[in-house]
Amino acid sequence: MLQRAAHLLRLSAAFQVAHESDVLELAALAQFRTLPKGEVVFNQGEPASSLFLVETGLLRVSRLNASGRELTLMLGGPRQLVAGVGAFAPGAIYSASCVALEDTLLLALEAAAVRQLTYRSPALAEAVLTYFARRHADLLARMEDLLFSDLNARLAAHLLDQPFSGNGYALPTNSDLAALLGTVPELVSRKLGEFYRQNYIGLHRRSVQILDEGALRRLAGRQGLY
Amino acid sequence: MLQRAAHLLRLSAAFQVAHESDVLELAALAQFRTLPKGEVVFNQGEPASSLFLVETGLLRVSRLNASGRELTLMLGGPRQLVAGVGAFAPGAIYSASCVALEDTLLLALEAAAVRQLTYRSPALAEAVLTYFARRHADLLARMEDLLFSDLNARLAAHLLDQPFSGNGYALPTNSDLAALLGTVPELVSRKLGEFYRQNYIGLHRRSVQILDEGALRRLAGRQGLY
DNA sequence: CGCATTCTTGATAGATATCAACCTCCGTGG
DNA sequence: CCACGGAGGTTGATATCTATCAAGAATGCG
Numbered sequence: 082m083l084q085r086a087a088h089l090l091r092l093s094a095a096f097q098v099a100h101e102s103d104v105l106e107l108a109a110l111a112q113f114r115t116l117p118k119g120e121v122v123f124n125q126g127e128p129a130s131s132l133f134l135v136e137t138g139l140l141r142v143s144r145l146n147a148s149g150r151e152l153t154l155m156l157g158g159p160r161q162l163v164a165g166v167g168a169f170a171p172g173a174i175y176s177a178s179c180v181a182l183e184d185t186l187l188l189a190l191e192a193a194a195v196r197q198l199t200y201r202s203p204a205l206a207e208a209v210l211t212y213f214a215r216r217h218a219d220l221l222a223r224m225e226d227l228l229f230s231d232l233n234a235r236l237a238a239h240l241l242d243q244p245f246s247g248n249g250y251a252l253p254t255n256s257d258l259a260a261l262l263g264t265v266p267e268l269v270s271r272k273l274g275e276f277y278r279q280n281y282i283g284l285h286r287r288s289v290q291i292l293d294e295g296a297l298r299r300l301a302g303r304q305g306l307y
Numbered sequence: 308m309l310q311r312a313a314h315l316l317r318l319s320a321a322f323q324v325a326h327e328s329d330v331l332e333l334a335a336l337a338q339f340r341t342l343p344k345g346e347v348v349f350n351q352g353e354p355a356s357s358l359f360l361v362e363t364g365l366l367r368v369s370r371l372n373a374s375g376r377e378l379t380l381m382l383g384g385p386r387q388l389v390a391g392v393g394a395f396a397p398g399a400i401y402s403a404s405c406v407a408l409e410d411t412l413l414l415a416l417e418a419a420a421v422r423q424l425t426y427r428s429p430a431l432a433e434a435v436l437t438y439f440a441r442r443h444a445d446l447l448a449r450m451e452d453l454l455f456s457d458l459n460a461r462l463a464a465h466l467l468d469q470p471f472s473g474n475g476y477a478l479p480t481n482s483d484l485a486a487l488l489g490t491v492p493e494l495v496s497r498k499l500g501e502f503y504r505q506n507y508i509g510l511h512r513r514s515v516q517i518l519d520e521g522a523l524r525r526l527a528g529r530q531g532l533y
Numbered sequence: 534c535g536c537a538t539t540c541t542t543g544a545t546a547g548a549t550a551t552c553a554a555c556c557t558c559c560g561t562g563g
Numbered sequence: 564c565c566a567c568g569g570a571g572g573t574t575g576a577t578a579t580c581t582a583t584c585a586a587g588a589a590t591g592c593g
Contacts, residue, residue, distance in 0.1 A: 144447065146455045147528070154447070169440040176444045200433045203426040210425065210432075213439045214395040218402045220443070221370065221380070224450045228489055229372045231548065254571065263454055265550065270573055286558095287572095302373075457580065481540065491582060496541055512590090 086111045086188055089136055095162040095212040100204035107198065107205075111188045122179035122187075123164065129175045131189045132168040135161050138185025143260060144177045151260040156182070166213060168192035169199075182257075227263045230302070235262045236272050237300035240282065240291060249288035312337045312414055315362055321388040321438040326430035333424065333431075337414045348405035348413075349390065355401045357415045358394040361387050364411025369486060370403045377486040382408070392439060394418035395425075408483075453489045456528070461488045462498050463526035466508065466517060475514035 086108035090096045096104065113136070116122065122133065122140060133140070140157040142164070154177055157163040167175045173192060199205045226235065239262060243250040252258065252273075255266035262269065273289075276282045281297055283290035291297060312334035316322045322330065339362070342348065348359065348366060359366070366383040368390070380403055383389040393401045399418060425431050452461065465488060469476040478484065478499075481492035488495065499515075502508045507523055509516035517523060 144451060146451055148455065150455055152451060152454065166440050166443045169436045170444055171437050171441055176447055196433075196436075199436065200429040206426045206432045206436075207422075210395045210422075210436065210439070211397050213436070213443070214392050215397055217392045217439070217443060217446070218396055220446055220450070221402055224446070224453070225370060225372055225378065227450070228378065228453055229374065229376060255573095256571080266572080267551080267574085268549070274573075480538095492540080493542085493583080494581070496539095500541075 082113065083108050086113070089134055089160070089188055092160045093134055093162055094160065094215075095134075095165055096205070096208050098204065098211075099208040100202060103198060103202045103205040107190060107195065110194045110198075111190050114187055114189050116181040116185045116187065118181055118184050120181045120185075122181060123175050125175055125178045127175050129164060129167045129170060129173040129192050131192055132165050132195060133157075133163040133179075134188040134190070135159055135163065136186045136188060138187070139182040140179055140185060140187070141182050141257075142177045142179045150265070152263055153257075153260040156261075162212070163187075165209075166216060169196060169209075169213075182253075232262065232264055232268060232272055233300045234302055235264075236269070236276070237281075237297040240276075240289065241294070241297050241301060243289075245291065249283075249285075249290045252287045252289055308339065309334050312339070315360055315386070315414055318386045319360055319388055320386065320441075321360075321391055322431070322434050324430065324437075325434040326428060329424060329428045329431040333416060333421065336420045336424075337416050340413055340415050342407040342411045342413065344407055344410050346407045346411075348407060349401050351401055351404045353401050355390060355393045355396060355399040355418050357418055358391050358421060359383070359389040359405075360414040360416070361385055361389065362412045362414060364413070365408040366405055366411060366413070367408050367483075368403045368405045376491070378489055379483075379486040382487075388438070389413075391435070392442060395422060395435075395439075408479075458488065458490055458494060458498055459526045460528055461490075462495070462502070463507075463523040466502075466515065467520070467523050467527060469515075471517065475509075475511075475516045478513045478515055 083105075087104050090099075090104045090107050090111075096107065099107075111134075116138070123129070123131075125144060135157050137159055140163050141153055142155045142157065143151050143153045145151050155161075155163075163179060164175060167173075167177070170176065199209050226238075230238075239258075240250070255269040258269045259266045273282075273284065276297075277284040279293075279296070281291075281293045283292050309331075313330050316325075316330045316333055316337075322333065337360075342364070349355070349357075351370060361383050363385055366389050367379055368381045368383065369377050369379045371377050381387075381389075383405075389405060390401060393399075393403070396402065425435050452464075456464075465484075466476070481495040484495045485492045499508070499510065502523075503510040505519075505522070507517075507519045509518050
């Protein structure tokens, strides 16, 4: 179990370059946990007691705003760290909520312990600081995208970024897509319909295939994000 | 000079809780620099060789997007750190540009040296990590605000957040305000006009006074940001 | 005083959000 | 096996907000 935890830690982008002894110390503090689909991992505003590394499954981190709209900040799949920044926040309060979108197996690390270890180990501090800086840059890019590109561009970019394994990408619900793209379900439905009618995509039973990649790239107008 | 640098470092939010010996080491690496108003400090995409601590004056950090719109990410006044996150970015590339909005006196710290020091000193690592986490949370709040509140709310919040020292807040140009609020100059002009006509604010020669704080708070619909 | 920048304002276009109605699909239980 | 119910999807009508373009007015600086 400890070996498995160490293995997962070594694979993660956040801890990748940390020293081996740090990895082992982290692994000793870690606990595997299984979550059924739909389970809440943490809620915005709660004390940030843990951070999480996904082994298998998928987590969604999102913020719910006052008027009921939801914005998905990140999807955490295998090897991804969730609540990494939150665990270092002053006051250590989660600034978003997290739910399992699928049955998920994850490694939970106690936030306070990780903080102490990180402060003391140069290699770990380097890994974590670099990870934070990257997340910051990603967030800036995302913000700019949400602010300055229109929904056609965001949806096109999202579709292009899906790994089209075999035949088609199974769409999440329109609500979920809307939360990812920063809009509402109705507009997702409309835009998907438009793309379909213009033969940019094939669409059958919530399974999408890209038919005209050039057109989508033109709409996206930039390198992929999401 | 070294004492002055150390003093400034101790006052900054980012390095505040660091150990005294770290402060002295940082101070030894630091150089004061004076910039005339309008001077470019760095440009997006350049190698991030330095980070900056403002002693007096004002810096603007902003991103210019493909279609020519500008978004101001932060204003760095006295005691504030600029490019702190960028200096730790993988590849160490500035992810935004920075200009002096006023004549500015700042302390320049060599990024590579700061990184090394930060990795090695637990107290400094803690200060910097905490600072990063706070910036991350701030950025999330800003993003949500730009996405989900309308311009009335953003402008009202901005006005409420100004320190109304004595009689009135001297507005920056409409372009500058637009970059702060994520919109275009014309709309800033219109909204300011509306607020004035409804007697929410007094407006004379680019100097604003709040006349109806309640109305502005209602528009803002939340605690201040900006 | 004249020039250049910025500000203001109207007209208009376009994108996004909202509300409501209806439809489709799918699983469940009678 | 079929009927039912509910969640999610689609679509139209409409409102609102934001952006754009262009012209003229105000302002400040040399």
